[in-house]
Amino acid sequence: MNARRDLAEAVRELASAVAVTDVDDPDLAQAAASARELTKLLRERQLEDVPRTPYDEAVGATHYGWHLDNPALPGLTMVFEDGRATATIPDGLGKAYAGPPGKLHGGVGALLLDVLLSSLVQHHGVRAVTASLTVDYRAATRLDVPLRITGDIVGRSGRKVETVGALWCGEVATVEARGLFVQVG
Numbered sequence: 001m002n003a004r005r006d007l008a009e010a011v012r013e014l015a016s017a018v019a020v021t022d023v024d025d026p027d028l029a030q031a032a033a034s035a036r037e038l039t040k041l042l043r044e045r046q047l048e049d050v051p052r053t054p055y056d057e058a059v060g061a062t063h064y065g066w067h068l069d070n071p072a073l074p075g076l077t078m079v080f081e082d083g084r085a086t087a088t089i090p091d092g093l094g095k096a097y098a099g100p101p102g103k104l105h106g107g108v109g110a111l112l113l114d115v116l117l118s119s120l121v122q123h124h125g126v127r128a129v130t131a132s133l134t135v136d137y138r139a140a141t142r143l144d145v146p147l148r149i150t151g152d153i154v155g156r157s158g159r160k161v162e163t164v165g166a167l168w169c170g171e172v173a174t175v176e177a178r179g180l181f182v183q184v185g
């Protein structure tokens with residue numbers, strides 16, 4: 001793992017630790033001061049935008065990584081095989097992504113599905129944006145357990161590409177989505 005990616009992962013771990021820490025106020029104050037010191041160090045040199053793998057690199061690729069270096073988002077590595085996309089999150093998502101107590105926020109599930117489905121469309125060489133994403137929450141998604149995401153293209157007409165996907169917790173599809181992507185440019 002490169003240094004930038006390692007830092008992003010460390011900050012994700014930190015966010016989940018902060019979200020549920022129960023240490024005393026002096027320790028919280030010390031942690032806040034340390035965090036601000038780090039922010040100061042990292043602001044010494046800043047880029048214009050978040051570094052990311054260009055979408056074009058998903059075209060025909062076997063793997064594609066999304067926002068792996070951005071700690072504010074759950075980075076995702078996708079695998080494309082036989083026209084479909086899958087991704088696994090081996091350690092699951094931490095408590096920083098909680099919605100209902102102990103469970104994943106629904107918007108994060110929708111985000112992951114949008115990322116996977118849009119990347120799948122791009123993988124097939126179609127430059128497209130999300131026009132519509134319909135999400136069904138079938139069961140609560142647990143935190144800190146392995147997750148899997150799958151996606152398929154189910155139709156194409158003119159500029160429109162229809163997709164379906166699911167977020168899996170074990171054998172249970174906890175979130176299902178239908179995404180409509182419209183070709184641009």
Ligand SMILES: CCCCCCCCCCCCCCCC(=O)SCCNC(=O)CCNC(=O)[C@H](O)C(C)(C)COP(=O)(O)OP(=O)(O)OC[C@H]1O[C@@H](n2cnc3c(N)ncnc32)[C@H](O)[C@@H]1OP(=O)(O)O
Nearest residue numbers: 055114118122127128129130131132158159160180182184
């Ligand atoms: C953000 C900009 C970046 C630009 C750089 C591009 C870079 C590409 C690289 C990949 C990028 C990654 C993307 C990641 C995934 C996001 O996060 S994308 C961000 C979220 N999405 C957006 O911001 C999209 C905003 N919406 C739009 O730009 C426009 O509404 C759209 C979707 C391009 C459509 O507008 P349009 O080109 O004028 O097309 P329009 O004629 O209205 O519709 C075409 C067809 O789609 C249907 N349609 C359109 N919208 C809908 C809808 N909501 N429901 C049902 N049908 C619909 C129409 O009925 C029509 O159907 P037909 O009549 O052909 O049968």
